[in-house]
Amino acid sequence: MRKYYPKPHFLPETCEIPSKEYVFMGYDDGATMHLDFINRLMWQAQLKGSKTWHLIPPPECEDSCSQFSFLVEPGDAVLVDTRVWYHGTQITRGQFSLSVQSEYG
Template sequence: MQIVMDCQFFRFATDLAGPADFFNMSQSRVEGKEDQWYVGWSNCEGHTANELRKHYKLPYFLSPELDHGKTDWIYMGLPGPGAPSHIDHVPGATWQAQLSGEKEWTFEAPPECYGICTSKMKVRVKAGEIIVLDGSRWFHETHILGKNMSIVIGAEFY
């Protein structure tokens, strides 16, 4: 993980060191003709966040009265490994909208749920679908399925 001006860049298992490497990637690599890649970043620059939010609406099932995070998250990658198993360090739940591609999530129950909950579950999210999760409590990992690039946008809510 790299932090640039309070923004986070997750390079996961790629050799992309930061946003500059990502945005200067060769067209051949973007198209999947070179090494596989999967990255995520927080959009925490005010002007850019305001511009991005002009292009999407809050999911219909979230009340406008909820406190919504000031930071949007974007995840992109080619078919193959996504994020390895981890816990998020955010104060609440998040929603993630799958804009393109298909992603499989694997969740592992938190310790307080062992013996009560299913210990592991898998969920497939297709383009046009939204997943809501508490990634600060459930270990989770992702894998990009199919042939299309995965593009996801999301945010926290409390």
């Protein structure tokens, strides 16, 4: 996978990047609300199609944070601590979605 794209420019120079990436693809679907059980922070880049992310703050932040949603399109990148923010996605109706994800830290 790494031969198809450079290290994302938005990551700090000193961050470590594990050796695996994830590819997510789907049509008219998405991910149900969940937390990730991963070791590091993650980034995800949208390559094809669009989808809406829904984020719900962790209980410790409920008094000052609100849930929110946003649309990602090809070329957009998302950096969220998915270990503490509940998140789900919904692919835009009628579209095929393709994204790549990795961790950093």
